[in-house]
Amino acid sequence: MSEASNRPAPPEVDRRAASQAAVAARRARAAVKAAIAARELSPLTVLDRATADPEGVEGRLRVTEFLLSVPAIGTTKMEEALKRLSISPAKRLGGLGRHQRLRLRQFLIERENRSERQRNRLVVLAGPTAVGKGTVSTYIRENYPDVLLSVSATTRKPRPGEVDGVNYYFVDDAEFDRMIEGGELLEYATVHNAYRYGTPRAPIEKALAEGRSVLLEIDLQGARQVRRSMPEARLIFLLPPTWEELVRRLIGRGTEDQAEQQRRLETAKVELAAQDEFDYRVVNHDVATAAREVVDLMKVRAAPSRP
Numbered sequence: 001m002s003e004a005s006n007r008p009a010p011p012e013v014d015r016r017a018a019s020q021a022a023v024a025a026r027r028a029r030a031a032v033k034a035a036i037a038a039r040e041l042s043p044l045t046v047l048d049r050a051t052a053d054p055e056g057v058e059g060r061l062r063v064t065e066f067l068l069s070v071p072a073i074g075t076t077k078m079e080e081a082l083k084r085l086s087i088s089p090a091k092r093l094g095g096l097g098r099h100q101r102l103r104l105r106q107f108l109i110e111r112e113n114r115s116e117r118q119r120n121r122l123v124v125l126a127g128p129t130a131v132g133k134g135t136v137s138t139y140i141r142e143n144y145p146d147v148l149l150s151v152s153a154t155t156r157k158p159r160p161g162e163v164d165g166v167n168y169y170f171v172d173d174a175e176f177d178r179m180i181e182g183g184e185l186l187e188y189a190t191v192h193n194a195y196r197y198g199t200p201r202a203p204i205e206k207a208l209a210e211g212r213s214v215l216l217e218i219d220l221q222g223a224r225q226v227r228r229s230m231p232e233a234r235l236i237f238l239l240p241p242t243w244e245e246l247v248r249r250l251i252g253r254g255t256e257d258q259a260e261q262q263r264r265l266e267t268a269k270v271e272l273a274a275q276d277e278f279d280y281r282v283v284n285h286d287v288a289t290a291a292r293e294v295v296d297l298m299k300v301r302a303a304p305s306r307p
């Protein structure tokens, strides 16, 4: 029998006081984690406080829960980081060795610099036919002038009311081939087995360099290409509230005949099955709300600060 179990139980008041203290400490740690997650408290500040007072709230944080509270660090990234930094997941911040602390500090600084650079985001909006991609994008163009809506090149003919350079750059097949050969397109695809569509690269690079966020409204194949060539892009999948509503929107739009509608609905099923490849999903119940959600994901500044 261990020595501890022979010892008389502490008086009830002591036990209660100890458990109250434990609850208070847990609450304090949860508050620190919430503040990091809400970007109200820099992880570097927390690490510095843990160093100054290893037995304080920050010092008692486990390194695992600390990292998981940093925005955009999930379990996989956390585990990879700890392995790379040679820090045991059992460690508390206050119990890190000097070298471990310095490595963790450097890791956090590099992440902060990187997220600073990525503030101007490239965001891809994709989703099944007739979910409302075009409607939501147009709403964003009209209501959030800080966002550049990329204008694609296409080999399809303009529809009545469409303006060259605004809705699309309307080009012929030879010109589209030339753009591909010249490396002018960030991605391109044949959509609905009909015409080719592609994203001109130069305006996007210019806008990102100028500090603007860029929105691409492209199909699933294009989204996959962007993911490969620019892994820092955010991919958003726009969903209909229900399948029936998607069918209603497609039929209601009235731009395709019945056979084409059927074909698009088949494609839509395949596309819906790919939604897990995306970083975020936004349900298009109502256009203004969906647009707001997309823009929030771009972290666009509230008011333009350019002259």
Ligand SMILES: Nc1nc2c(ncn2[C@@H]2O[C@H](COP(=O)(O)OP(=O)(O)O)[C@@H](O)[C@H]2O)c(=O)[nH]1
Pocket: 129, 130, 133, 134, 152, 153, 156, 187, 188, 189, 191, 197, 198, 199, 217, 218, 219, 220, 221, 222, 223, 255
């Ligand atoms: N990959 C790719 N797809 C695009 C591009 N521009 C438009 N699309 C997609 O092409 C499809 C057809 O667009 P559109 O001709 O306007 O007809 P809609 O289906 O009636 O909206 C839509 O799914 C768009 O998302 C582009 O630059 N690249």
Ligand SMILES: Nc1ncnc2c1ncn2[C@@H]1O[C@H](COP(=O)(O)OP(=O)(O)O)[C@@H](O)[C@H]1O
Pocket: 127, 128, 129, 130, 131, 132, 133, 134, 135, 136, 249, 250, 252, 253, 284, 285, 286, 287
């Ligand atoms: N939130 C919404 N609620 C109701 N109807 C919508 C909504 N968003 C789009 N629509 C309608 O659905 C149809 C398809 O939208 P569209 O933007 O052309 O889709 P996509 O570009 O995804 O093919 C259009 O008639 C549009 O007016």
